[in-house]
Amino acid sequence: MGIRYNKIENKNKREIVLLKSFPCKYGKCKFCNYIEDNSTDEVEINRVNFETLEEVTGEFGALEVINSGSVFELTEKTLEKIREIVHEKNIKLLYFEIYYGYKNRLNEIREFFKGTEIRFRMGMETFDNEFRINSYGKNFKVGVAELEELSKKLYSVCLLICVKGQTKEMIEKDIELGLKNFESVTINIFINNGTEVERDEELVRWFVDKYAYLQDDARVELLIDNKDLGVFEQ
Numbered sequence: 001m002g003i004r005y006n007k008i009e010n011k012n013k014r015e016i017v018l019l020k021s022f023p024c025k026y027g028k029c030k031f032c033n034y035i036e037d038n039s040t041d042e043v044e045i046n047r048v049n050f051e052t053l054e055e056v057t058g059e060f061g062a063l064e065v066i067n068s069g070s071v072f073e074l075t076e077k078t079l080e081k082i083r084e085i086v087h088e089k090n091i092k093l094l095y096f097e098i099y100y101g102y103k104n105r106l107n108e109i110r111e112f113f114k115g116t117e118i119r120f121r122m123g124m125e126t127f128d129n130e131f132r133i134n135s136y137g138k139n140f141k142v143g144v145a146e147l148e149e150l151s152k153k154l155y156s157v158c159l160l161i162c163v164k165g166q167t168k169e170m171i172e173k174d175i176e177l178g179l180k181n182f183e184s185v186t187i188n189i190f191i192n193n194g195t196e197v198e199r200d201e202e203l204v205r206w207f208v209d210k211y212a213y214l215q216d217d218a219r220v221e222l223l224i225d226n227k228d229l230g231v232f233e234q
Contacts, residue, residue, distance in 0.1 A: 002037075004048070005055040011218050012184075014062035014095070017052050019078060020045045024069030026099050029123075030137035031160060031190065031197035037068040042075055049078045058089025071096035071109055071120075079112060086116055093117045095155070100140045106153055119155035121186065126159065127177045128170055135165050135197070147181055156184035156221075162203040163190045171207060179219060186221040187214070 004018045022045070023038040039045050056063060065082060067074055074082075086094065094113060098106065098120050110118050126132050129141045142150070150157075157178055161171050178185035189207065190199045214220040 004052040013060040014064050015056055015060060016064040019049045019052060019065060019067045019074060021067040021069050021073040024073060028137050031195050033193045033195055045075050046077045050081055053081050053085050056085050056089055058091050061091055062093040063091050064095035066097055070098045070102050072102050083113060086113065095119045095121060097121050103153060121156040121158060122154050124157035124159060126170065126174050151181040154182060156186060157182050158186040158188060160188050160190055162200050162207055164198045164200045166203060168206060184219050188223045191225065
């Protein structure tokens with residue numbers, strides 16, 4: 001049994017919901033066991049999502065919606081329900097997740113939620129193209145031009161760190177590039193989850209020792225445990 005609703009009350013106050021969605025359009029990330037929450041049963045998806053969205057109070061005026069994929073994999077009825085809640089609860093700010101392949105469709109979501117500020121997050125995982133493609137199974141390359149384009153379209157990127165094969169230099173560079181190009185960065189320390197990607201305990205110790213201060217940086221969401229946001233599906 002998972003938890004699908006939570007409030008984040010430290011920095012960047014908001015409510016957060018974990019919704020069900022259709023299967024992730026990409027679905028080949030080597031580190032992801034999250035897509036097991038996907039479904040093709042639209043009735044069941046909507047039932048779970050409507051129930052979860054009923055918990056939203058609007059108290060912070062901000063809501064983050066995560067699902068095992070992108071906002072574009074949510075059902076139409078779920079999107080309509082989110083829009084209804086946004087108006088009902090006077091929510092001014094919405095966060096959604098997207099995959100790189102959707103980067104040219106963001107205006108569709110902005111249009112759908114007209115009048116509400118939308119902030120998109122994307123799983124970059126690392127700025128090292130080779131490592132992203134070969135070790136993480138995310139088949140896209142980001143050069144200088146793409147990075148500039150993404151920095152205009154996205155509010156935040158997610159970085160996945162402390163896995164075997166990664167180096168301290170790569171992690172340092174990723175954090176530096178993330179903070180230089182985006183308003184916010186989410187840093188996930190990898191936790192073994194039965195996939196082929198493995199955690200590197202030595203890197204974890206080094207990172208926590210060197211970067212613990214990021215906990216106090218308003219621009220950084222540091223997830224030492226992937227359940228730190230308080231929503232997860234077991």
